[in-house]
Amino acid sequence: MSDSAFDVLGIGNAIVDVLVQTEDKFLTDNNLSKGTMALVSADEQRALYDKSGQAIESSGGSAANTLAGIAALGGRAAFAGKVKDDQLGRVFQHDIRAAGVTYTTSTATDGDPTATCLVLITPDGERTMQTYLGACVTFAPTDLDLEQLQGASVTYLEGYLWDPDAAREAFFKAAEAAHAAGRKVALSLSDPFCVDRHRDGFRDFIAEHVDILFANEDEIMSLFPDQGQSFDDAAAAIQGKVEIAALTRSEKGSVVVTANDMISVPAAKVEQVIDSTGAGDAYAAGFLAAYTQGHELKAAATLGGLMAALIIQQIGARPTASVQHLLSDIVN
Amino acid sequence: MSDSAFDVLGIGNAIVDVLVQTEDKFLTDNNLSKGTMALVSADEQRALYDKSGQAIESSGGSAANTLAGIAALGGRAAFAGKVKDDQLGRVFQHDIRAAGVTYTTSTATDGDPTATCLVLITPDGERTMQTYLGACVTFAPTDLDLEQLQGASVTYLEGYLWDPDAAREAFFKAAEAAHAAGRKVALSLSDPFCVDRHRDGFRDFIAEHVDILFANEDEIMSLFPDQGQSFDDAAAAIQGKVEIAALTRSEKGSVVVTANDMISVPAAKVEQVIDSTGAGDAYAAGFLAAYTQGHELKAAATLGGLMAALIIQQIGARPTASVQHLLSDIVN
Numbered sequence: 147m148s149d150s151a152f153d154v155l156g157i158g159n160a161i162v163d164v165l166v167q168t169e170d171k172f173l174t175d176n177n178l179s180k181g182t183m184a185l186v187s188a189d190e191q192r193a194l195y196d197k198s199g200q201a202i203e204s205s206g207g208s209a210a211n212t213l214a215g216i217a218a219l220g221g222r223a224a225f226a227g228k229v230k231d232d233q234l235g236r237v238f239q240h241d242i243r244a245a246g247v248t249y250t251t252s253t254a255t256d257g258d259p260t261a262t263c264l265v266l267i268t269p270d271g272e273r274t275m276q277t278y279l280g281a282c283v284t285f286a287p288t289d290l291d292l293e294q295l296q297g298a299s300v301t302y303l304e305g306y307l308w309d310p311d312a313a314r315e316a317f318f319k320a321a322e323a324a325h326a327a328g329r330k331v332a333l334s335l336s337d338p339f340c341v342d343r344h345r346d347g348f349r350d351f352i353a354e355h356v357d358i359l360f361a362n363e364d365e366i367m368s369l370f371p372d373q374g375q376s377f378d379d380a381a382a383a384i385q386g387k388v389e390i391a392a393l394t395r396s397e398k399g400s401v402v403v404t405a406n407d408m409i410s411v412p413a414a415k416v417e418q419v420i421d422s423t424g425a426g427d428a429y430a431a432g433f434l435a436a437y438t439q440g441h442e443l444k445a446a447a448t449l450g451g452l453m454a455a456l457i458i459q460q461i462g463a464r465p466t467a468s469v470q471h472l473l474s475d476i477v478n
Numbered sequence: 479m480s481d482s483a484f485d486v487l488g489i490g491n492a493i494v495d496v497l498v499q500t501e502d503k504f505l506t507d508n509n510l511s512k513g514t515m516a517l518v519s520a521d522e523q524r525a526l527y528d529k530s531g532q533a534i535e536s537s538g539g540s541a542a543n544t545l546a547g548i549a550a551l552g553g554r555a556a557f558a559g560k561v562k563d564d565q566l567g568r569v570f571q572h573d574i575r576a577a578g579v580t581y582t583t584s585t586a587t588d589g590d591p592t593a594t595c596l597v598l599i600t601p602d603g604e605r606t607m608q609t610y611l612g613a614c615v616t617f618a619p620t621d622l623d624l625e626q627l628q629g630a631s632v633t634y635l636e637g638y639l640w641d642p643d644a645a646r647e648a649f650f651k652a653a654e655a656a657h658a659a660g661r662k663v664a665l666s667l668s669d670p671f672c673v674d675r676h677r678d679g680f681r682d683f684i685a686e687h688v689d690i691l692f693a694n695e696d697e698i699m700s701l702f703p704d705q706g707q708s709f710d711d712a713a714a715a716i717q718g719k720v721e722i723a724a725l726t727r728s729e730k731g732s733v734v735v736t737a738n739d740m741i742s743v744p745a746a747k748v749e750q751v752i753d754s755t756g757a758g759d760a761y762a763a764g765f766l767a768a769y770t771q772g773h774e775l776k777a778a779a780t781l782g783g784l785m786a787a788l789i790i791q792q793i794g795a796r797p798t799a800s801v802q803h804l805l806s807d808i809v810n
Binding site: 167195196198199200201202203204205214232233234237240241244245259260461462464466 | 499527528530531532533534535536537546564565566569572573576577591592793794796798
């Protein structure tokens with residue numbers, strides 16, 4: 147790769163998480179599908195929030211979490227995504243910058259408030275999310291900083307961005323600009339229901355624009371439902387369609403699929419799952435931090451697994467413990 | 479006591495905490511006095527926030543934390559304090575109600591935003607606080623709900639409320655209304671610097687209006703600086719001036735001072751201090767929950783100690799674990 151100003155530029159929804167510990171009964175009483183992310187209106191989210199227990203607020207957003215993780219590992223990270231100039235927007239802005247991530251997207255001065263995700267954490271550590279996209283839907287191609295894009299070794303796109311129309315356009319523009327500058331484009335599939343909503347669009351986009359794909363088992367199987375219900379079939383189906391597919395399998399570790407190889411890496415040890423929020427985001431952070439430093443794919447997948455294990459043993463989706471040693475650990 | 483609608487009504491500053499884990503060096507670099515609370519302007523708080531690491535937001539406020547603790551213990555709790563109708567105001571409102579506390583104070587629709595407290599948590603678990611009072615300064619005597627006041631067995635006042643002028647007036651009105659209805663008035667001294675700022679005022683108020691006083695070692699010694707530097711002297715000085723003084727001494731437990739007695743209760747066992755935020759608030763919660771249920775002072779002090787121990791072994795100032803069994807534990 148030519149000289150770069152950033153290892154990774156992430157583009158995603160800029161969201162503040164509202165974290166509530168709850169019982170399984172709350173999910174069933176409110177017809178919520180455990181472990182998934184649903185898009186909801188401000189009113190729907192508010193109605194559920196009013197019924198929820200005491201919460202804590204913590205900056206989130208899938209790609210934003212990944213970039214915070216990359217910065218924590220010593221990588222040069224930038225993020226683009228839209229908040230409103232309101233209290234929670236300033237919270238998001240503060241936290242992503244405090245994480246060491248360059249964040250220069252202009253804030254919306256009118257319209258809907260900063261996006262919030264109501265995260266319901268059940269005793270098993272699983273999280274069920276209700277997202278109100280708010281100001282995120284106004285992220286548009288004009289919000290892209292082409293100089294940042296062209297200067298980033300990898301442009302990392304969050305699948306959730308496919309939902310807002312203007313952001314989807316920005317997706318395409320970003321991928322084209324990155325490739326025109328000789329850079330790599332990575333995509334995270336984010337959520338099986340997100341893949342369901344946009345399967346054909348994702349497939350075309352992946353075929354034409356994606357070098358590195360991140361997906362968990364449910365997501366990759368949702369991308370290829372015609373391949374039966376087996377992970378192995380889905381992994382075979384993606385082989386050759388992208389340069390690298392990094393497929394995560396929870397306690398089974400991850401599989402890195404390239405044109406000629408399938409590299410399995412076991413999961414890192416986990417004592418107790420406290421909050422699974424951000425496991426996939428953290429895996430992508432570890433993987434990309436190692437990858438952009440020129441490490442081998444196996445080392446990248448190992449660091450991804452270590453980061454995921456660390457994040458699910460704490461509350462919140464961004465590392466609170468020091469992780470900078472992890473990058474040197476995996477290569478020594 | 480006659481029939482009551484509430485066990486405790488708390489009156490205090492309605493604040494959202496912004497919690498940051500930091501190193502000691504950050505405190506010295508910014509000339510901050512460890513372990514204390516300082517009142518700052520919006521600009522001063524913002525300047526420090528901009529330099530701080532990633533944060534999480536969590537509803538706080540000293541008396542509000544105490545009332546949330548009382549409700550968690552099964553007590554009938556109400557709170558009065560002022561927020562603005564903004565995002566953080568809605569966060570405060572949600573959380574105190576979700577804790578099971580009746581909260582009906584009207585929100586400010588213009589003027590300063592909801593109060594925030596920047597809480598810097600050092601590795602030893604100590605917290606250093608910078609509070610911007612925002613909308614709290616508009617809490618006035620007219621915000622008191624006299625029916626609630628007269629129906630509460632104990633009206634609990636937070637010493638910090640002495641800082642805003644209008645709130646201090648509300649203090650006097652609340653104490654008079656409570657006593658006129660044959661109820662008890664409790665006061666927490668909150669912070670040694672708060673006592674320093676208002677020593678004479680506090681002394682007069684205590685002599686005339688307070689039945690139950692809560693203070694830690696530094697606070698009670700700050701109230702009686704002319705008694706030398708010993709805790710025992712300060713404890714002797716308060717004896718007889720109030721019906722009950724519950725004095726907390728960290729790892730030395732607490733001492734309950736009455737006209738004829740000094741009851742020492744050892745501290746509850748603590749494995750590791752994670753975040754000392756809210757230790758005093760939690761003690762008052764345990765004490766008052768037991769006291770208003772008619773338990774003896776020793777049992778009340780024991781429950782206070784258990785609640786304090788629990789709160790300093792978690793992040794945040796309100797109980798996240800179930801505590802309802804604690805009340806029955808101490809009396810069996």
